Amino acid sequence: MYKVNIGKKILSSNEEYALRNSQLLTEQKKLCLNMISSPGSGKTTILTRTISELKDKIKIGVIEGDIQTEIDAERIRATKAPAIQINTKGACHLSAAQVNSALEKLTLGDLDLIFIENVGNLVCPSAFELGETGKIAVLSVAEGDDKPAKYPAIFAKSKAMLINKIDLLKAGAQVDFDIKRAKTDARKLNKDIEIFPISAKTGEGMTYWYDWLTTEVKKL
Amino acid sequence: MHETMVAESLLEAISAEAAKQNATPVNARISCGMLNAINDEVLRFAFEAISKGTKCEGMKLHIEYKPLRGRCKSCDESFDVELSKPECPKCSSGDFELLADAPLLLEEIEFQTEQ
Numbered sequence: 001m002y003k004v005n006i007g008k009k010i011l012s013s014n015e016e017y018a019l020r021n022s023q024l025l026t027e028q029k030k031l032c033l034n035m036i037s038s039p040g041s042g043k044t045t046i047l048t049r050t051i052s053e054l055k056d057k058i059k060i061g062v063i064e065g066d067i068q069t070e071i072d073a074e075r076i077r078a079t080k081a082p083a084i085q086i087n088t089k090g091a092c093h094l095s096a097a098q099v100n101s102a103l104e105k106l107t108l109g110d111l112d113l114i115f116i117e118n119v120g121n122l123v124c125p126s127a128f129e130l131g132e133t134g135k136i137a138v139l140s141v142a143e144g145d146d147k148p149a150k151y152p153a154i155f156a157k158s159k160a161m162l163i164n165k166i167d168l169l170k171a172g173a174q175v176d177f178d179i180k181r182a183k184t185d186a187r188k189l190n191k192d193i194e195i196f197p198i199s200a201k202t203g204e205g206m207t208y209w210y211d212w213l214t215t216e217v218k219k220l
Numbered sequence: 221m222h223e224t225m226v227a228e229s230l231l232e233a234i235s236a237e238a239a240k241q242n243a244t245p246v247n248a249r250i251s252c253g254m255l256n257a258i259n260d261e262v263l264r265f266a267f268e269a270i271s272k273g274t275k276c277e278g279m280k281l282h283i284e285y286k287p288l289r290g291r292c293k294s295c296d297e298s299f300d301v302e303l304s305k306p307e308c309p310k311c312s313s314g315d316f317e318l319l320a321d322a323p324l325l326l327e328e329i330e331f332q333t334e335q
Binding site: 001002003004005006007008009010011012013014091092093095121123124126127128149152153156157188189190191 | 221222225226229230233237241246250254255256257258301303304306307314315318323324325326327328329330331332333
């Protein structure tokens with residue numbers, strides 16, 4: 001028996017594409033945010049409302065990741081924003097190579113901000129860098145306030161966290177969700193994370209999110 | 221579940237080295253940070269499944285987790301961050317800087333010497 005030292009990154013081909021994406025976005029001065037959450041947290045609704053309400057200020061394009069169907073891309077296109085759908089055919093996350101070919105299909109010159117809506121999954125997408133400017137963790141109140149403590153990786157790596165569906169908290173006592181607990185747990189691992197409690201359905205809290213996006217776009 | 225993709229990438233790297241060495245790989249040592257979300261059992265299972273019929277069939281994977289390091293902003297202590305209890309073990313402060321997580325690395329492959 002003999003040993004050979006390798007010392008090679010296992011996902012190096014993903015990282016090469018991520019670097020390419022990041023260089024392209026930096027050169028063209030585009031903000032690119034990778035939205036990560038469980039299925040059904042309301043990512044697409046957040047995006048359609050954000051696109052509609054910011055349409056005179058920020059030009060937004062979307063890369064949609066789903067296992068199958070064009071449903072989400074069609075919802076985005078109904079707002080007149082360009083959307084490229086990626087079907088992962090079973091894979092639980094988007095890869096940097098898939099995002100690279102989607103970026104080529106978008107007319108970047110017409111856009112200020114590109115959202116990547118990752119496959120609904122709170123674990124796997126956090127391990128794959130896509131070359132994005134930052135990650136946004138989305139959590140809805142129906143999922144429970146313990147998610148930042150249970151799934152630390154995504155909350156530790158995100159620039160911002162959206163706590164969606166806060167309208168459910170006001171409808172009655174059906175949903176137990178302690179916003180303070182979710183915030184405290186997320187900040188334990190990520191002091192700088194921006195946190196926005198919102199309802200993409202009623203629009204509550206969305207202005208703070210829009211202000212943050214506008215500031216981030218201007219930084220570039 | 222993304223361990224399948226990690227296993228594919230691993231199989232590719234080990235197969236390339238095995239071809240170069242013209243030898244049979246027996247063991248591989250992998251190191252991984254805490255935020256890579258890699259489950260060692262799932263990774264072994266995925267690797268076993270996809271390596272069937274290749275030179276890597278029957279190989280053993282040894283996965284070592286590298287602790288996530290933090291530096292306390294109150295007392296400057298450097299420590300391993302406990303994800304379930306993120307605070308400084310010396311002064312109990314929760315105000316610390318998270319240092320870069322270790323990458324997912326193929327460290328070493330052990331080959332069988334040809335008889």
